[in-house]
Amino acid sequence: MAQIKVPVVRNILQANERLAAENRKRFDNAGIFVLNLMSSPGAGKTSLLEKTIEGLAGRIGIAVIEGDLQSSYDAERIQSKGVQAVQINTDGGCHLDGNMIQIALDSLDLSAVDLLIIENVGNLVCPAEFNLGEHDKIMILSVAEGDDKPLKYPLMFQICSVLLVNKIDLLPYTDCDMNKIRERARQLNANQKVFEISCRTGEGFAPWLSWIEEKVRGHKKLQAGKI
Amino acid sequence: MAQIKVPVVRNILQANERLAAENRKRFDNAGIFVLNLMSSPGAGKTSLLEKTIEGLAGRIGIAVIEGDLQSSYDAERIQSKGVQAVQINTDGGCHLDGNMIQIALDSLDLSAVDLLIIENVGNLVCPAEFNLGEHDKIMILSVAEGDDKPLKYPLMFQICSVLLVNKIDLLPYTDCDMNKIRERARQLNANQKVFEISCRTGEGFAPWLSWIEEKVRGHKKLQAGKI
Numbered sequence: 001m002a003q004i005k006v007p008v009v010r011n012i013l014q015a016n017e018r019l020a021a022e023n024r025k026r027f028d029n030a031g032i033f034v035l036n037l038m039s040s041p042g043a044g045k046t047s048l049l050e051k052t053i054e055g056l057a058g059r060i061g062i063a064v065i066e067g068d069l070q071s072s073y074d075a076e077r078i079q080s081k082g083v084q085a086v087q088i089n090t091d092g093g094c095h096l097d098g099n100m101i102q103i104a105l106d107s108l109d110l111s112a113v114d115l116l117i118i119e120n121v122g123n124l125v126c127p128a129e130f131n132l133g134e135h136d137k138i139m140i141l142s143v144a145e146g147d148d149k150p151l152k153y154p155l156m157f158q159i160c161s162v163l164l165v166n167k168i169d170l171l172p173y174t175d176c177d178m179n180k181i182r183e184r185a186r187q188l189n190a191n192q193k194v195f196e197i198s199c200r201t202g203e204g205f206a207p208w209l210s211w212i213e214e215k216v217r218g219h220k221k222l223q224a225g226k227i
Numbered sequence: 228m229a230q231i232k233v234p235v236v237r238n239i240l241q242a243n244e245r246l247a248a249e250n251r252k253r254f255d256n257a258g259i260f261v262l263n264l265m266s267s268p269g270a271g272k273t274s275l276l277e278k279t280i281e282g283l284a285g286r287i288g289i290a291v292i293e294g295d296l297q298s299s300y301d302a303e304r305i306q307s308k309g310v311q312a313v314q315i316n317t318d319g320g321c322h323l324d325g326n327m328i329q330i331a332l333d334s335l336d337l338s339a340v341d342l343l344i345i346e347n348v349g350n351l352v353c354p355a356e357f358n359l360g361e362h363d364k365i366m367i368l369s370v371a372e373g374d375d376k377p378l379k380y381p382l383m384f385q386i387c388s389v390l391l392v393n394k395i396d397l398l399p400y401t402d403c404d405m406n407k408i409r410e411r412a413r414q415l416n417a418n419q420k421v422f423e424i425s426c427r428t429g430e431g432f433a434p435w436l437s438w439i440e441e442k443v444r445g446h447k448k449l450q451a452g453k454i
Contacts, residue, residue, distance in 0.1 A: 040267045040268040040349070040351075040372075041267040041351045041372055041376055042267060042369070042371065042372025042373045042376060043372075068379055069352065069379065069380060069382070070379075071378055071379060073375065073378060073379070092352075092356075092382060094321065094352040094353050122351065122352075122379065122380070123321070123352050123353075124268045124349065124350070125296065125319075125321040125348065125349075125350050125353070126321050126350075126352070126353065142269070142371055142372075144269065144371030144372075144397065145267075145268055145269025145270075145369075145371075148300065149268055151298055151300060152295055152296065152298060152301075152349065153268060153296060154296070154297065155296070155319060167371065169400070170371065170397060170401070173400055174397070175427070200402070
């Protein structure tokens with residue numbers, strides 16, 4: 001099985017890299033900063049988007065691409081916040097890829113967009129292997145998932161420049177040790193920025209929103225300098 | 228991309244079905260009842276195993292196959308409970324398959340085993356597509372993941388004969404609605420057996436342990452009748 005599978009997966013990854021590079025050029029030409037948001041199912045990706053959109057309203061133009069196996073519940077949740085949202089249904093597929101993003105982009109009016117957030121399929125494994133053309137990969141971990149997740153899913157922690165530890169309001173009711181999460185994540189990725197947040201209570205959102213604003217502004221400046 | 232990928236995946240699935248059928252024959256000849264345990268990362272698979280092993284100690288001979296991307300933390304946790312455990316490292320692979328189980332079986336002494344539990348890789352998507360030769364597929368959902376999971380990951384709910392809703396001790400601190408989980412799961416799979424449990428407090432374990440004991444006994448009887 002392994003002998004059959006490996007070369008095929010490699011071809012797919014190479015084809016994906018080409019499409020991701022095309023997406024990246026398109027984002028840069030339009031001056032749009034792009035985040036690829038990943039996590040386990042139920043860690044709080046859509047809730048993070050809702051709260052982030054509220055927090056940045058009127059300051060940054062936002063669009064969202066929603067990835068799900070099926071259904072359009074998440075895109076509807078996002079649209080109700082007054083921003084553009086496109087739903088990709090992977091029809092059972094376990095991750096988004098560069099081609100899906102290319103198709104989704106055709107449905108978005110990018111003229112007033114500063115920040116595009118791509119919510120990947122809920123999966124801590126496969127999405128880590130597929131670049132979409134994003135500038136930063138970011139991940140959410142819910143404290144309810146436990147502090148051993150960096151040990152068990154290291155690739156995701158290695159590739160994400162931001163780790164949002166969500167549901168910190170549940171910490172008193174779990175055995176999760178925040179110091180262990182921080183230390184184990186640091187060993188995998190010493191440059192990773194960590195934010196402790198609660199999408200439910202709004203705790204910890206100010207530094208996260210500042211990080212995004214700084215990134216979006218920095219990206220605009222960089223792209224303007226190139227022209 | 229889709230045109231490249233689909234036929235290859237089909238070949239892999241067909242090859243897997245053949246291996247799964249061989250495993251099944253082996254389990255049945257040995258009179259062993261086999262469960263394939265799946266969930267998102269951090270829903271509580273290993274904790275369920277620990278509590279289940281404690282609850283069935285001295286009554287049922289248990290062995291465990293642990294699936295992880297890398298590391299052997301989970302197999303060590305299980306071995307410390309005094310049962311045989313083999314670790315499969317998928318080296319980044321997002322699910323177990325029939326071939327991996329075949330190899331792992333060679334490391335187990337099955338002579339005193341009545342029940343084999345296979346803990347799959349933490350992933351609510353890909354493991355659903357690969358039969359391992361098990362008699363029942365079962366899943367855990369943590370209430371912290373939210374009540375929309377049946378809507379978003381329907382295949383897993385459709386194929387699992389048992390749904391264990393875990394971490395019910397966290398219910399008062401989340402927005403998760405147990406009735407919604409039950410109703411949404413029922414619409415996907417009317418025959419699914421649902422157990423509400425907490426691996427942390429031990430709540431709800433008695434009916435779950437009874438279900439296993441009944442299954443193991445029924446399987447032994449069925450296989451004995453065939454000989």
